[in-house]
Amino acid sequence: MIGLRASTRLSAMARNPSDTKERLLDAFDILLDKQGISGATLDAVAAKAGVSKGGLLYHYGSKAELIKGSLERLDRLVDEDVASMKAAGDRLHMYYLETSAETGTPLDRSLIAASCLAQENDEAKDSLRKTREAWFDALNEHLGDPDLAMTVQLIGDGMYFNQNFSLSQDEALKHVKNVLARLGL
Amino acid sequence: MIGLRASTRLSAMARNPSDTKERLLDAFDILLDKQGISGATLDAVAAKAGVSKGGLLYHYGSKAELIKGSLERLDRLVDEDVASMKAAGDRLHMYYLETSAETGTPLDRSLIAASCLAQENDEAKDSLRKTREAWFDALNEHLGDPDLAMTVQLIGDGMYFNQNFSLSQDEALKHVKNVLARLGL
DNA sequence: GTCTATATTGCGATAGAC
C-alpha cells in the first residue's frame, strides 16, 4: 500500500481523493461553493477533509497557500477542458455551451470556487482572466469570427453566472440553441 | 437647515447623500464592490461614511439590517430601471444591453454589491432572482419571443459578469450588436 | 503526518457619556 502510493506519479496523484492534499482542495472548493468565503474557514475545511486544522496546516502552511493550490488545480483543469473542446471538432461551440450549463464537474466546482475567491483576491481574478482568454481563442479559431466567438462566450458566461438564479439551465440552453439555429450554427 | 431636512420627503431623502443612512449604504456598496465581503466591515463602512461604528449602529442596529437596507434600495432602483426600459420603446433590448455594459451608476453599484452578498446570503439571492425575472418579463413582452428574450438576457448577464475579466465592454457590445443585426435586431 | 493546546488579531455588538 505504502509502496503503491510512493510510486504513484504526480499526474495520477492530482486526482486521487485518498491523497490528503487533494482532499483538502476538494473540501475547500466545495465549502466556497456552498457557503461562500466566510464559510470556508481552515477549521471547516479541515473537518470536511477529515483532518484537524494542524493537519491541514502541515500540507498548506497558510490560507494563501490553500488558495494558491486551488487556483493551480483550476489551471490544470482548464487546460484539459480546452483540449476537450478541440476534440469536439465541428461541435466545438456547442460543446462549450453545453458544458457551460453543466454543474457538479471538477472543473465547474473549481471555477465557482475561483469566482468566489475573485471577489477579494487578485490572483483568482488573473486565473479567471486567463481562463476566459483560452476559451475565447479556442472559439475564435474554430468559428473564424470574433463577433460570433464573443457572443457565444458571453452567452456561456451568462449561463454560468445564472446557475444560482434562473430556472433550469437545460431550459436556457434550449432557447439559446433555437437562436443559434437562426444564425446558421 | 434643520427645518429643511425635517420637511424633506422620503422619496427625496432616499437619494440625498447628505443623509447619513444613505451615505452608509453608499459606503457599504462601494466597499463590497471594491474589497469584497471581508473588506466591508462595520468599521470600514462607518469610516468611509465619515461616522464612527457606534454612529453606524444607531442607524442600522446590526450588519443584517445594513444588508437589508442595501437590498431594499436595489429593489427600488430596479423598479426605476424597468420603467426606463419601457420608456425606450422599440429600442428596449438595446437599452438593456447598453446599460448592462454600463458601470458606475447607482444601479450598477447596487447590483454588484448584491451579487457579492449573494455568495453567502439567501435574501440577496432572492433579490437578484426577482431582478432577473423583472428584466426577462420586460424583454419577453417587448420581443414577443422567449428564445430571443432569454438569449439577450444571457448576453447581458455575461457582459455584467465579465466586467472584471474582459477587455472593454464597449468592444464586447460592438461584437454583440453585429450578431444581433444578423438576427434582424 | 497528524494532533492538541495556545497566542493573537480583528470583527460584531453593547453600554453609557456627551
Added chain:
DNA sequence: GTCTATCGCAATATAGAC
C-alpha cells in the same frame, strides 16, 4: 445622533507532543 470603551467570539497561525 454621534462618540469611546469594552466584552465576547471566531479565525489565522504557532509550538510542541505523539
